[in-house]
Amino acid sequence: xxxxxxxxxxxxxxxxxxxxINCTSSKTLYxxxxxxxxxxxxxxxxxxLQKGGEEKSHEKITAKLDEKKQQSSxxxxxxxxxxxxxxxxxxxKNNNAGNxxxxxxxxxxxxxx
Amino acid sequence: NAGVMQNxxxxxxxxxxxxxxxxxPMKGHSHVYWYRQLPEEGLKFMVxxxxxxxxxxxxxxxxxxxxxxxxxxxxxxRIQQVVRGDSAxxxxxxxxxxxxxxxxxxxxxxxxxx
Numbered sequence: 001x002x003x004x005x006x007x008x009x010x011x012x013x014x015x016x017x018x019x020x021i022n023c024t025s026s027k028t029l030y031x032x033x034x035x036x037x038x039x040x041x042x043x044x045x046x047x048x049l050q051k052g053g054e055e056k057s058h059e060k061i062t063a064k065l066d067e068k069k070q071q072s073s074x075x076x077x078x079x080x081x082x083x084x085x086x087x088x089x090x091x092x093k094n095n096n097a098g099n100x101x102x103x104x105x106x107x108x109x110x111x112x113x
Numbered sequence: 114n115a116g117v118m119q120n121x122x123x124x125x126x127x128x129x130x131x132x133x134x135x136x137x138p139m140k141g142h143s144h145v146y147w148y149r150q151l152p153e154e155g156l157k158f159m160v161x162x163x164x165x166x167x168x169x170x171x172x173x174x175x176x177x178x179x180x181x182x183x184x185x186x187x188x189x190x191r192i193q194q195v196v197r198g199d200s201a202x203x204x205x206x207x208x209x210x211x212x213x214x215x216x217x218x219x220x221x222x223x224x225x226x227x
Contacts, residue, residue, distance in 0.1 A: 031213045042117075042204060042218040043156075050213060088156065092213065099208050099216050100146065100169055103156040 003027075004089055004104035012110045018077050021107045023089030025070040031092040032072045033101060034063050038085045046074075046087075076109075084111045115140065118187075119205050119219035126195050126226050134190040134222045138207030145188040146216060147180055150202040162188060195226045 003026040013019050023032070031050050035043040047056045052067025060077045076083055086108050090101035118137040126132050138145050147159040158172040162182040173180065177195075182188040192199055202223050206216035 033215055035218075040223075042220040043206075043216075045215045045217065048213070048215050090156075090216075093158070099144070099214065100158055100161050101216060102158065103148075105155040 004091055004102060006087075006089060006104035006107050008107060009105065010108040010110075012112060013079050015080060015111055015113050016078055018075065019079055019109070020076075021074045021087050021109075023072045023074070023104050025091055027070070029065065029067055029070055029072070029091055031099075032063075032065050033090040034072070034074050035088045035090060036085045037088060037106070043088065079109075079111045081111045081113055084109055117205055117207050117217050117219035119203075119222050121222060122220065124222055124224050126224065128196055128226055129194050132192040132195050132199070132224055134192075134203050134205075134224070136188040136190070136205030136207075136219060138188070138205075139217050142207035142209050142217070144208045145182050146206045146208075147188075147190050148204045148206065150204060150221075152201070156204065159190075192224075195224070197226045200224055200226045 005024045007022045033048050034046040036046055037043045047063045049065035055064045062075045065072045086106045088103050088106045090103045093100040093102055117139055120135050143164050145162045148156045149159055150156045160173050160180045161169040164182055165184050177193045179191045202221045204218050204221045206218045208214050208216050
């Protein structure tokens with residue numbers, strides 16, 4: 001079965017600093033999704049990447065997919081306290097219709113004011 | 114324009130009781146997915162349903178757990194004879210199901226078994 005490894009597991013950064021979270025898959029990536037979860041709440045969809053080399057940005061968050069390396073990265077520029085939370089990457093279980101996602105263990109981000 | 118609605122938000126059950134968790138997908142979505150998040154563990158897929166059909170239940174424990182998504186009404190995740198190890202956050206997600214599209218998650222039901 002597919003496994004997703006996220007690194008680092010936790011991260012504390014000073015407000016204003018940049019940071020990168022990585023997600024590495026044990027198998028071919030058919031689609032890669034980034035979500036954010038705040039304590040006690042559900043997952044908020046951030047971005048979806050489907051093609052090798054694809055890069056998407058939303059506000060100060062950029063995600064890239066390196067299909068050959070079976071890896072994706074999430075980069076936050078000039079971090080703010082509002083960026084704090086748990087970031088999860090999810091990958092399609094297979095290439096069929098439907099979205100049974102396998103998730104990584106998450107990266108817990110804290111941003112110090 | 115309601116998102117995925119789950120209820121109850123919190124559920125306390127004694128060992129041996131039954132737990133019923135409900136999920137109403139986003140308007141227009143006909144695909145429902147249930148996930149479980151155990152304390153200090155990741156999010157694990159349990160079951161994928163479309164209206165009146167179970168498409169994939171490879172993540173469901175073989176005993177005591179069942180799920181349904183009837184033609185009318187919400188999807189139900191049912192846990193019979195709960196044990197302490199069932200204590201977790203259970204999340205429901207929905208999608209439109211046409212091609213690759215992101216899952217939209219509810220806020221979860223936190224089950225505590227005493």
